[in-house]
Amino acid sequence: MVALPVLQSRPSPATPPRSVRLSLTDRCDLACVYCRPDRRDGYLEDRLEIDAWKTMASGLVRAGVRRVRLTGGEPLLHPAVVEVVGFLGTLGLDDLALTTNATRLERHARALREAGLRRVNVSLDTLDPARFRRMTRGGKLDVVLSGVDAALAAGFDEIKLNAVVLRGENDAELEDIVRWSWERGIVPRFLEVMHIGEGAKLKDRVVRASEMRARLAHLLANGDAVAEADRGPAKYLFARHEADGPGRRKVGFITGTSDTYCKGCDRLRVAADGTLRPCLATNDGLSAGQIARGGDASAIAAAVDDAWRNKPDGDVWKGCTEPDAASVSMRGIGG
DSSP states (O other): OOBOOOOTTSOOOSSOOOEEEEEOOSOOSOOOTTTOSSTTSOOOSOOOOHHHHHHHHHHHHHTTOOEEEEESSOGGGSTTHHHHHHHHTTTTOSEEEEEEOSTTHHHHHHHHHHHTOOEEEEEOOOSOHHHHHHHHTSOOHHHHHHHHHHHHHHTOSEEEEEEEEBTTTTGGGHHHHHHHHHHTTOEEEEEEOOSSGGGGGGGGGBOOHHHHHHHTTTTBOSSOOEEOTTSOSOEEEEBSSOTTSTTSOEEEEEOTTTSOOOTTOOEEEEOTTOEEESOTTSOOOEEOHHHHHHTOHHHHHHHHHHHHTTOOOTTTOOGGGSGGGGGSOHHHHTO
16 A cells, blocks of 8 residues: 655644545546636546445545545546446445536436436536636537536435636626526635635635625525535525525635635545545545455545544645645546
8 A cells, every 4th residue: 555645744634534535537628717726627537437436435434434525636537437337326326426517418428317416516707608618618508507407307305506716717707606596596606716726826816705795685684604414514694585485595615725624524525536535635545445356345434534544634724725735636636
């Protein structure tokens, strides 16, 4: 077992990881301006095969993981994504979700739902076709919207929209995105640009969540935004006027830059090559790809424990605001 450099000076968390993000592939068919420099930034040569992913997933559950989210790159580019979902559905997880850019969601939505996928997050930063093409470096908005329609028709338990907000680009579009989402029963969430990889070059274009809230104040109830239990770092405010009953419409905010959420983080990430990464904002991790290929789920569980001991101390470590974060590939770890 080969370990990458780890954060030995930081105390380990007392509890095992409960949530994991599996980066099925580092490949992506878009090149969003805050995620990758262009479409030729290179990919991993060594990715886990389907049997290795099954061993990895089994070992993660043995280690205490209860919630799994599939990411990429773009996870729907993986040829066995439906098979992976089906296998994960047999493990008795509390939650099984997927984040996608939705370019291939139209063709996969029904099969994913039937395989056991419960929730979908769609990354969609704008509803303007020209802006979408510019922000994704060539993406087609109509393809994504067709994917969203297919997801709605498939009947997932929940669909959320993730929009990264860039000053001078899509920051005037917040209300349109909220209203569009609410009309479809989708939960919109707005993300501050994180200083990770390409995002570190966009510090002057960060729109803080406090400013986003101010722009949406006429739509949202007063009070503090509140996180959902076991559902990640987003904090939500409900609609000021609820036409469909209390608590049905809400907006989420993810503050990776203005208010980091490292303390209490229970997430582990697994890269497409099997590297166990205890933090989004560093390249530190433990290589477990060969263990997964060997088929030993118990050994994976032990490796998870080893990797988790190097989880950064959230009291002193501030995630993507740390200098290390600029060297991390957002595409390579699935965000």
